[in-house]
Amino acid sequence: MSKNERITENLVRDILRNLKYYEQEETVVEEQKSQIEEVKKLLKGASKTGKGGTGAPEFIISTSDTPDFIVVFECKADTKKHQSPKLDKPVDFAVDGVLHYAKKLAKSYNVIAVAVSGQTKSSLKISNWIIPKGNTSAKLLLNKSGKKISSIISLDDYIEHGTFDPDVAKRRHSDLMAFSRELHEFMRDHAKLTESEKPLLVSGTLIALKNKAFTKSFDEYTPSELQKEWMRVIKSEFKKADIPHSKEYSMTQPYSSIAVHPELGKPTKKYPRSVLFELIKMLNEKVWPFISVYHDFDVVGQFYGEFLKYTGGDKKALGIVLTPRHITDLFSHIANVTPKSKVLDICAGTGGFLISAMHNMLKKSVTKEEEDNIKANGLIGIEQQPNMYALGASNMILRGDGKANLHQGSCFDEGIIEAIKKHNCDVGMLNPPFAQGDEDLHELVFIKQMLDCLVKGGIGIAIVPMSCAITPHTLREEILKHHTLDAVMSMPDDLFYPVGVVTCIMVFKAKIPHSETNLKTWFGYWKNDEFIKTKIYGRIDQNEKWNEVKSHWIESYRNKENIAGFCRKQKVTHNEEWCAESYMETDYNNITKKDFDIALRKFLVYNLINSAEEK
Numbered sequence: 001m002s003k004n005e006r007i008t009e010n011l012v013r014d015i016l017r018n019l020k021y022y023e024q025e026e027t028v029v030e031e032q033k034s035q036i037e038e039v040k041k042l043l044k045g046a047s048k049t050g051k052g053g054t055g056a057p058e059f060i061i062s063t064s065d066t067p068d069f070i071v072v073f074e075c076k077a078d079t080k081k082h083q084s085p086k087l088d089k090p091v092d093f094a095v096d097g098v099l100h101y102a103k104k105l106a107k108s109y110n111v112i113a114v115a116v117s118g119q120t121k122s123s124l125k126i127s128n129w130i131i132p133k134g135n136t137s138a139k140l141l142l143n144k145s146g147k148k149i150s151s152i153i154s155l156d157d158y159i160e161h162g163t164f165d166p167d168v169a170k171r172r173h174s175d176l177m178a179f180s181r182e183l184h185e186f187m188r189d190h191a192k193l194t195e196s197e198k199p200l201l202v203s204g205t206l207i208a209l210k211n212k213a214f215t216k217s218f219d220e221y222t223p224s225e226l227q228k229e230w231m232r233v234i235k236s237e238f239k240k241a242d243i244p245h246s247k248e249y250s251m252t253q254p255y256s257s258i259a260v261h262p263e264l265g266k267p268t269k270k271y272p273r274s275v276l277f278e279l280i281k282m283l284n285e286k287v288w289p290f291i292s293v294y295h296d297f298d299v300v301g302q303f304y305g306e307f308l309k310y311t312g313g314d315k316k317a318l319g320i321v322l323t324p325r326h327i328t329d330l331f332s333h334i335a336n337v338t339p340k341s342k343v344l345d346i347c348a349g350t351g352g353f354l355i356s357a358m359h360n361m362l363k364k365s366v367t368k369e370e371e372d373n374i375k376a377n378g379l380i381g382i383e384q385q386p387n388m389y390a391l392g393a394s395n396m397i398l399r400g401d402g403k404a405n406l407h408q409g410s411c412f413d414e415g416i417i418e419a420i421k422k423h424n425c426d427v428g429m430l431n432p433p434f435a436q437g438d439e440d441l442h443e444l445v446f447i448k449q450m451l452d453c454l455v456k457g458g459i460g461i462a463i464v465p466m467s468c469a470i471t472p473h474t475l476r477e478e479i480l481k482h483h484t485l486d487a488v489m490s491m492p493d494d495l496f497y498p499v500g501v502v503t504c505i506m507v508f509k510a511k512i513p514h515s516e517t518n519l520k521t522w523f524g525y526w527k528n529d530e531f532i533k534t535k536i537y538g539r540i541d542q543n544e545k546w547n548e549v550k551s552h553w554i555e556s557y558r559n560k561e562n563i564a565g566f567c568r569k570q571k572v573t574h575n576e577e578w579c580a581e582s583y584m585e586t587d588y589n590n591i592t593k594k595d596f597d598i599a600l601r602k603f604l605v606y607n608l609i610n611s612a613e614e615k
Contacts, residue, residue: 004077004119009058011124012073012116012152019154021061027155030060038108039070046104048090048097057101061155067289068133068172069159070109074098076117079125083115087138095127099138106131110168112141112158126151128158132167141165144363164363166547177537179286186282190275192263196387201264203394204255205280208233209288210398219281223265223274230276231259241397243406250408254390291398322349323431323463324495324539326529326546328356333554334507335427335459339365339374344425346411346450348381351392353429354406355399380405380423382416411449420453428453428460428510434501443468444475447506451483454510463491466502469578477574480514487557488578489524492531497539504579520569522560523580526553 016022021029033056034040040054047055059073076082076094083095090100094115102113111131118124128141128149141149144164153161162168187198209215214233221229231252238251258264264276271278331353337343343357361374379396383389389408396406405423409416432446443464451460460483469488479485487507495503505526509517530545556567570583 005075007119008075008077008116008124011118011121012059012075015121015152016059016061019152021155024063024155026064028062030062031058032056034060036060036062039105042104042107043101046101048100055101057098063155063159065289066159068110069112069162070105071112071114071155071158072098072101072105073114073116074101076115077119079117079123082117082125083127095129099129099131102129102131102138103136106133106135109133110162110165110171112162113138114152116152128153130162130165130168132165133171135167139165145366170544176287179282183279183282186279190263190268190271191261191279193258193261197258197261199391200254200387201258201279202283203391203398204230204234204258205283206287206291206398207237207394209280209284209291210237215284215288218284219273219277223267223277226274226276226280227259227261227265230280231255237397238393241393243393250386251390251393254387323352325352325356326531326541326550327463327491327495328352328429329360330550330553331429331461331505332357332360333550334461334505334557335429336558337361337364337427339370339378341427342378342380342423342425343427343429344380344420344423344450344453345429346382346420346453347430347432347446348383348392348406349388349431351381351395351406353431354379354381354392355395357427357429358399377405377423380407380420380425382407382409382411382420384408384410411446417449417453424455425453426455426458428458428462430460430462432462432464434465442473442475444473444479447508448475448479451479451508451510456511458510459486460508460510462506462508463503464506466490466504466579469504469506470582472575476578479508480574482511482513484509484512484514484517484519485521485572485578487522487524488580489526489553489557490580492527492529494533494539495529497533506578514573520571521578522557522567522569523578523583524553524557524567525565525580525584 016029021027028036030036033054034043039060039062043056044054057072058075059071061071061073063069074094074097076097081093084093087093087096087099090097094117098113098115102111105111110133113129113131115127115129116124129138130141131138141158141161142164143149143161149161163172183202184198187193187201191198191201193201208218208230211233214229218226218229234255235252243251264279265274267274335341335343335357337357337360339361341357341361343354343361345351345353348354358374358379361378362371365371365374381392383392383406386408389406393406407416407419411417428450430446430450432443433441434443443462447460447462447464447468450462454460485506486509487505489505489507491503491505493502494500528549530541530543530549531539532542533539534542556563560569562568564585566584568580568583568585572578576582
């Protein structure tokens with residue numbers, strides 16, 4: 001190795017020191033070789049010459065906080081040797097060399113590959129690439145705004161930007177879905193918990209794992225001591241979180257029955273350290289690494305939803321039907337949330353809408369000040385059920401705070417509503433309880449309450465049963481008296497599978513009377529989201545068409561287009577039906593001869609049956 005190349009390495013080392021790489025307890029910086037067994041195995045025979053022998057990058061950086069990520073560096077003295085045209089000369093060029101190693105490591109890791117060339121700090125040429133785990137092709141690492149990164153950045157920033165990569169998110173999502181089924185089977189066979197206790201055990205354990213002392217020492221406790229320590233640490237973490245609109249008792253009470261559950265703390269033949277110990281170990285190894293990357297809300301948020309799909313018995317065991325994650329994300333795009341948005345959910349549940357909103361708002365933020373403001377002031381929620389509130393609060397804490405304005409209580413409580421209105425929320429998101437027998441708890445009652453809490457001109461979005469759009473109700477007139485019906489979208493019939501309810505999304509402009517706008521309402525026929533039903537995982541985007549579908553839906557909504565067979569603008573009052581099916585024009589271009597033959601046969605059969613009955 002030439003002396004000049006060592007100068008480049010020294011410059012990189014100095015930058016890493018300035019960025020505190022060497023000071024972080026969880027971070028390991030290795031040079032030229034690694035002591036990590038998996039890395040050693042993957043780099044065996046990885047010489048850049050292709051003649052066998054072990055090769056290694058100049059720097060290999062790993063962290064126990066996020067063990068599925070690794071960062072590698074390759075240096076060259078001359079900037080002319082930065083990158084070859086075809087990226088096929090790993091011996092001679094920095095980019096080619098670092099990608100050569102990254103492809104080997106990507107069998108087990110998400111790899112951030114950094115190529116550096118130059119002799120002075122001011123003249124360094126730096127390229128940052130990423131190869132998601134399981135992939136073989138590399139792409140430039142982009143920041144959350146989609147821009148190329150041309151400098152060496154902190155390890156936290158590398159991992160943060162890496163988690164926004166769609167292929168990384170997809171792989172993590174897949175891993176979590178697989179683990180959620182494994183966890184369900186484990187809890188079903190060994191934990192002996194009720195359906196409502198299972199997600200509480202998971203969320204409580206994840207909260208406990210936030211405590212680094214507990215994470216390092218949980219294997220030192222006896223079975224009986226571990227159960228007590230588990231509860232003590234949860235109380236400590238909730239107290240540390242300092243949730244202003246909750247009492248400590250109401251936060252921790254849902255976990256108390258689990259803390260004394262006899263089956264969890266009991267040693268068994270298969271699990272002599274206890275079932276609780278085994279569960280903590282599983283979550284620490286397979287879930288916590290994802291949560292430790294605090295921006296990765298959408299992927300980790302899948303965990304609760306996927307886990308609940310596997311619970312037996314009543315699919316509504318927690319009192320609500322959780323909104324599918326791609327729909328909570330869709331709401332944020334309909335509302336076009338920004339870092340300055342203030343988002344309200346008066347039936348927050350596990351916090352799905354708020355988490356998706358926070359994720360999308362953070363993606364658009366530029367400064368640390370904007371990020372802090374989003375978490376402290378941009379998310380406002382209400383949840384009445386203690387168990388759900390505990391899940392929602394823990395969910396928000398695990399995803400980087402944002403729990404500061406989460407209220408426990410009824411969304412019809414005057415004191416809570418008075419406090420909510422002071423936030424001047426401009427976006428409302430809502431999935432109200434479905435099919436309540438009491439007319440005072442009709443879905444439209446919740447919609448009206450949400451809209452009344454927003455500022456004038458704010459956008460309120462709700463997903464409700466289609467009956468709210470087609471069945472006459474006095475509240476529809478009352479809502480339009482004060483608010484504008486901007487759009488209604490008919491959703492897939494099996495969206496909430498396995499729960500059978502046909503739904504629509506309603507979009508309102510708050511505190512602008514419908515009659516004053518003199519505008520037509522936009523109706524969309526959003527019946528095909530390209531998701532398919534599977535026995536194990538429920539509805540999934542197996543063919544990866546959702547992003548394309550979502551873009552088409554949002555573009556047609558924003559432009560208020562008229563497309564035959566898909567969407568239509570129509571003036572409506574409270575008396576008409578609020579659904580696309582009533583107003584859309586038929587797109588005859590899509591009708592085939594087969595469609596015509598089927599319709600004709602149905603017509604003939606109908607006539608034959610009716611004529612026979614008349615005789």
